[in-house]
Amino acid sequence: MQNFITHAKQVLTIEKQAISQLEQYIDHNFENACQLMFNCQGRIIVIGMGKSGHIGNKIAATLASTGTPAFFVHPGEASHGDLGMVTAQDVVILISNSGETSEVINIIPVLKRIGAKMVSMTGNTKSSLAKLSDVHVCIKVEQEACPLGLAPTASTTATLVMGDAFAVALLEARGFTANDFALSHPGGSLGKRLILTLKDIMHTGTQVPIVKCDDIIKDALLEMSEKGLGMTAIVNAQNQLQGIFTDGDLRRILEQRVDIHNTKISKVMTMECTTVNSNMLAAQALNIMENKRINGLLVVNESNQPIGALNMQDLLKAGVL
Structure with a gap:
């Protein structure tokens, strides 16, 4: 043998x-x-x-x-x-x-x-x-x-x-440096982690889910359903971010039997939401989402206006996750 x-x-x-x-x-x-x-x-x-x-x-x-x-x-x-x-x-x-x-x-x-x-x-x-x-x-x-x-x-x-x-x-x-290495390995997971920024992968323009503070919950749900990111930004008349409403928030208000046809979204939104800027590395955004146990992020400009949005699925498609 x-x-x-x-x-x-x-x-x-x-x-x-x-x-x-x-x-x-x-x-x-x-x-x-x-x-x-x-x-x-x-x-x-x-x-x-x-x-x-x-x-x-x-x-x-x-x-x-x-x-x-x-x-x-x-x-x-x-x-x-x-x-x-x-x-x-x-x-x-x-x-x-x-x-x-x-x-x-x-x-x-x-x-x-x-x-x-x-x-x-x-x-x-x-x-x-x-x-x-x-x-x-x-x-x-x-x-x-x-x-x-x-x-x-x-x-x-x-x-x-x-x-x-x-x-x-x-x-x-x-x-x-690691950044130099990434430049010669753009197709690898390390390269993507060190090169890709949120502006490269975030949803922009009409793809960003946004409703006004005076809109009712039903309108917010329709916006979330249409954009498919599991959340929507809530803005004021100047298009400045006031809060966020997510799938998690929806489950909460349904348990509380809130009237979605007559209640304004501003009454049930989460005001203290995590935001990021478009120049942030996608890998950093992933760390934020994992640490805060959230599935999506809103990207804002210097005036606190939503200019982009992304979720875990976007990071997965980009090869960052």
């Missing part, structure tokens, strides 16, 4: 050890590599073959999303035209565990002629790639998690972790 759990734990042990040993390579070479990338006036171009290429692709994506413009180029494609993407202002990260991958080595003379700076990541400090690059960062591991010692496992993990170390070190150096 195969002991899958035992084998899996052995893999984790080997790879954890490989990561812990990386700390010795966070040295002046790592610092010099970061400085090259920090001062780069062009782009960071990551190149790797096979499994190193897959890891390189992820490293490029992480750099790009954390404030360091980067992209991945396959070495095979590089030799057939894609080196045209490289300029003298770029820094090229070359990845090869052995440091002797022919597809990577073969493009070095062209990179030197272009004038791009080169940072290599290998497991062999005496390799051709290490010697030919401007800066070499070691990613050597004692053993692969593969029992045959053939499939890149611990070595690719170490490479990925070192790439993350580059990205985060550069992020800190650039003063990259």
Whole structure:
């Protein structure tokens, strides 16, 4: 019977050890590599073959999303035209565990002629790639998690972790913020939380449920039903907000048997209502609604006039909730 759990734990042990040993390579070479990338006036171009290429692709994506413009180029494609993407202002990260991958080595003379700076990541400090690059960062591991010692496992993990170390070190150096991150991730939930404001998602114009103080409850109920937000604003003759009436208020007055056909809405409205401005982040509005246990908000201008409205459903549709 195969002991899958035992084998899996052995893999984790080997790879954890490989990561812990990386700390010795966070040295002046790592610092010099970061400085090259920090001062780069062009782009960071990551190149790797096979499994190193897959890891390189992820490293490029992480750099790009954390404030360091980067992209991945396959070495095979590089030799057939894609080196045209490289300029003298770029820094090229070359990845090869052995440091002797022919597809990577073969493009070095062209990179030197272009004038791009080169940072290599290998497991062999005496390799051709290490010697030919401007800066070499070691990613050597004692053993692969593969029992045959053939499939890149611990070595690719170490490479990925070192790439993350580059990205985060550069992020800190650039003063990259959560708002900066959001700008490159507008489709993600974090991006939406940090970018979307109420003006982006609120109902406006005739979509905002509004009745006058002298209107009767029945009129307010019709307005609520038509606009479908579970509430309505109540305003005075100057269109200034005086209160709010919600589904919760409706249940309350029905229990009290209030005459909805003859009673003015101003008699039963909630006067102390929570309002927000249109520049508020949608995520902040969500926090207000959750903390106050309310399902909707009215958006007002500087004159306390309702200009917008939204509810939990709007936040859900916008991907904030």
